Amino acid sequence: MQLRQLTSYLESIAPSDYQESYDNSGLIVGDPNMEITGALVCLDSTEEIIEEALALGCNVIIAHHPIVFKGLKTFTGKNYVERVVMNAIRYDIAIYAIHTNLDNVYHQGVNAKIAEKLGLVNTKILAPKKALKKLQAYVPAEISDQVRNALFAAGAGQIPGFKNLSHTSLGVGSKDQQGTAEVKLEVFFARPLKGKIIRALLDNQGDQQISYEISDIENQHVEVGSGMIGELPHPEYEKPFLQFVKKAMKVGCVRHTRLRSRKIHKVALCGGSGGFLLAQAKAQGADIFITADYKYHEFFDADGEILIADIGHYESEQYTIELLYDLISAKFSTFAVYSTEVNTNPVKYL
């Protein structure tokens, strides 16, 4: 199997278009056409992970965090990032990162996995993003059904939370002073489908030349965005719930704000550094916000309105390894895939 088969499958779940602007998800080291012998899944592609991949005979590492975030100017091995890149190239190991794009998808994403581990129901994205576009095309009436069907088949109009995301208006086009029956076709689609949608349009235009434009839509895509919010099937008091979270997420130490002596019903969460979502968690009535990387002063922002629980960055995202392992092994049943046995958490508890 070629590396590109594996990465395009992963991008069908978490399109790279959904990554944040500061991110560097995607293929970091390696040739998309290389034959792959096995994949090792981890959170952080450290030097130990390269060694583990070599020992297992894997030549591709699938990591959640990108090892390279910004431009490297030298390759001298003076820090772990340079050493990892140098060793990956030296031993012909590809490194692929699936980071904020996997954070930002509702289905089979990082936060869905955490919600599953915590037994949440009625989940939805905490802070949905604008990720929709609209195609507007002027199509000769006689081929408009064919074009519309081709656009639907390419994924247009299939947006969760909305129905019938297409609009047709009849009109008259003019060419050489001759009026021709024309249809203005408008379809909505999720941003990563843009290339596919344009191809579907152009492949079906026959010998006509269809003019079209694409614009951004202000509505949010309810299945794309940051964090997640859901409910506990049976509300629980704060202390036993925190103890359950500690156990379920294998946390050495949960840092949390003052208990409010009430039951937890709604749970907001975000794997990794999710502090920026506190306002949304409060606004949506969450009783607790579970995330990581909280600083001292930020804990004050709970302000008696919510319980903040910092469960550690690695801990919050650890099940991403299981998630990726399950996805890859289910899709490519005869391909060798391994979950790392190295705990790459740089934070230790005494």
Ligand SMILES: [Zn+2]
């Ligand atoms: Zn992270």
